[in-house]
Amino acid sequence: MAKVLMKGNEAIGEAAVLAGCRYYFGYPITPQSELPAYLAKRLPEVDGVFVQAESEVAAINMVYGAGSAGARVMTSSSSPGISLKQEGISYIAGAEVPCLIVNVMRGGPGLGNIAPAQSDYWQSTRGGGHGDYRTIVLAPNSVQEMADMTITGFDLSDRFRNPVLLLSDGVLGQMMEPVNLPEPNDYDINSKKWALGYRGNDKNERNLCSSIFLDNDELEEHNWHLYQKYQVITDLFSKGEYKDFAVEEHLCDDAEIILVGYGIISRILKTVVEKCRKRGIKAGLIRPKVLWPFPTAVFERLAKTASQFLVVEMSCGQMVEDVKLSVDGKKPVFFFGRTGGTVPSDFEILNEVDKLVRPD
């Protein structure tokens, strides 16, 4: 297909349709509004269903229903709305129902503001809702990746019967870039034998989507089953098929200082690395593209050669904790962050690098 110029939020919408998603449930919130607006127009063209729910709580539970009935289904929101969805996400994870959840992050806590932020990293990667569960978290940094990761997200969620979170921010959502869209996928709603309402000769006597296991032993067994699944996913991203997908490395081999950032920040960091190199500073970049499972192995390897790490986020420091865990005390890990909607400039970050490499 030819390249088209699209906003990040719209690219997610079109990619979802191309991935065979025909069901969207959501509640209005800035800065993700272009996505539901796009799908409200687009889904009826492909006999799909768009429902504006009465709340994010209802929307995520509609997703739970549609996902358990075998649909490729999605919802989207921004930070305060994602907080409301956590109950549903916990049920969906417990019942092992696939779905895609998009968070176009804005500033918090509370109502915060509508400017871009990265302060939902903990909520996204630590479960967010109650119970021992994980969501796969993908972090695009371009409009192209918004589209690509939407499609990968649906594939991963179906394959592992697990919710997938696409974590983006207000900048990426509103940004316009050319994007290459893939060929459409004819998703068959009757492809999941476990789904409610599945019609096939091999149908089970009865299908059930549930997260209740009242008996202690049964719940323990279920939790270890989920844990095993999360281990399989972790292996796939750290050494298997998704190894290269999980992380981007840029000029790290000889780097003395490694900058670390995801999403929109990673693009600024790339400029910083280039500027550093021009000034004779051996800088490199690690960009986690998948935030859970976190690409720990890259940090373990590069902690041997680099002398320090600088993590940059649009938060007061959340992902930095995972970097520290991965570096495991072998090298110092520093942090620079801006919040409230200010995207740090390359100049500011360069200044931080200077302070670290040329202490005086």
Added chain:
Amino acid sequence: MTMKKVFSRPASLSKTPFHYCPGCDHGVIHRLVAEAIDELEVGDRTIGVAPVGCSVFAYDYFNFDFNQAAHGRAPAVATGIKRTRPDSIVFTYQGDGDLAAIGTAEIIHAANRGEKMTVIFVNNAIYGMTGGQMAPTTLIGMKTQTSPYGRDAATAGNPIKMSEMIATLESPVYVTRVTINSVANLMKAKKAIYNAFKLQKEGKGFSFVEVVAICPTNWGKKPADSHKWLTENMLPVFPLGTFKDTFGVEKSA
């Protein structure tokens, strides 16, 4: 209806014995749902949504597909299911804490969207599963674990009448309140539940059946005394009757 049908287990009901307290109405109401589904011959395409409450395990008692929803969210889950599989017969089965407290938004908006589903609402004026706390439907003066001096309207408000509220909306096509305190009323309840599913089968719209029910355990009464108490105290507050019947299903049947 043949004699045989009255005494045999409906095909839609599983062989699992009910876990409900002796005399509890939940089991009888399950049976009425199963009979309606059998009579309409839609057992092979029915999907239930179980609530959080004493009937959380409702799925164990039926022979068709089920989703177990979060507390109060069953109508939203059912919306997702019905929109995905419009040829299925989708119903929620919810208590008064589930539907009239934590899930008020979900039920009102599913009803208002006119989702083509059926809701069976079991109003026993109490939170049964958690051990007898005050519900939005608890009567004035009624003592519960969390209204030990009796429900006081001045601070706890008055019993919420869900059927009346839902009947104010344009979209629902059938809203009725029944009870099972006598054989005659049981037959009426059976008919109402049948009507509600029939309307869904015909693709007509949102149907809602409130069943005023007992909770002998948390009311601290014997089952027979409970039905007497229900008749004398609950029915004046929750009058039986049909509040909305857009297609005249009761007359046509």
